Amino acid sequence: MHGKTTTIKSILNIINSDGEINIFGKDIKNSEKEIKEQIGTVLDDSFLSDYLTAKNINSVMKDIYKNWSEEKFKEYLKTFNLPDNKMMKDFSSGMKMKLKIATAMAHSPKLLILDEPTSGLDPVVRNEILDIFRSYIEEDETRSILISTHITSDLEHIADYIILIDNGSLVFYKETGEILENYGIVKTSKEEFEKFNRSEYISYKKGKYQYEVLIENKEKFRDKYKNIIIDKPNIEDVMLFYLKGDK
Numbered sequence: 001m002h003g004k005t006t007t008i009k010s011i012l013n014i015i016n017s018d019g020e021i022n023i024f025g026k027d028i029k030n031s032e033k034e035i036k037e038q039i040g041t042v043l044d045d046s047f048l049s050d051y052l053t054a055k056n057i058n059s060v061m062k063d064i065y066k067n068w069s070e071e072k073f074k075e076y077l078k079t080f081n082l083p084d085n086k087m088m089k090d091f092s093s094g095m096k097m098k099l100k101i102a103t104a105m106a107h108s109p110k111l112l113i114l115d116e117p118t119s120g121l122d123p124v125v126r127n128e129i130l131d132i133f134r135s136y137i138e139e140d141e142t143r144s145i146l147i148s149t150h151i152t153s154d155l156e157h158i159a160d161y162i163i164l165i166d167n168g169s170l171v172f173y174k175e176t177g178e179i180l181e182n183y184g185i186v187k188t189s190k191e192e193f194e195k196f197n198r199s200e201y202i203s204y205k206k207g208k209y210q211y212e213v214l215i216e217n218k219e220k221f222r223d224k225y226k227n228i229i230i231d232k233p234n235i236e237d238v239m240l241f242y243l244k245g246d247k
Helices: 004-011 032-036 054-061 070-079 093-105 123-139 152-158 176-182 218-224 235-244
Strands: 039-042 111-115 144-148 161-166 169-175 184-188 203-206 211-215
Touching: 004 111, 004 144, 039 093, 054 070, 054 093, 070 093, 093 111, 093 123, 111 123, 123 144, 123 152, 144 152, 152 176, 152 235, 161 176, 161 235, 169 176, 169 235, 176 235, 184 218, 203 235, 211 235
Parallel strands: 039 111, 111 144
Antiparallel strands: 161 169, 184 211, 203 211
16 A cells, blocks of 8 residues: 555654654654654664674664663563574564564553564464564553554454555545444345445445445435345455445
């Protein structure tokens, strides 16, 4: 999704953007140092050399963040089963990602910003990392995570809200629960489809034998069309209908 990495880099003031970005009630351009003390990031570009060990990272980071906790960092290394004296170049991609996450969380930031943190990882490691994020939020309700991902099943397990960006434009911003509970996919004939009012659906796909139609309120739809079958979509289905469906 074009636009998500640009959004993250704008939030972090890595690239110049028009307009105003406020984090914790402060402008990122005027209070960058203060704000970044309370942010942890995992980006494609971690800026960590492959020739560093976890021990080296600890030495560097404790001089960067006021709240850096060597104790917490070591706890995460233990939880993730990571060695502290092995160079990153000898790590698997899963180990590298875990080390980036441990580094992002060891100063107890209020906001974690994560760009594709589970991309390329096997399902076991992915679930392990999602559990860590869940625990991190549960430990302190003032914490938030902004996660950008193409793996939409991850969002169903962890996100309270979902923002869909396409070509730099906001398509929707909704509660995850609202999408999973209220949306539906109707599979129907061409004749039946033509009876639907345009305001009753978001978009549709025309198949060889039937139409598939995305609706936003399945209860209301069911009240009007009594015998219709409505399937439950996942997040990916909904996104594809918004982006690829016929309006």
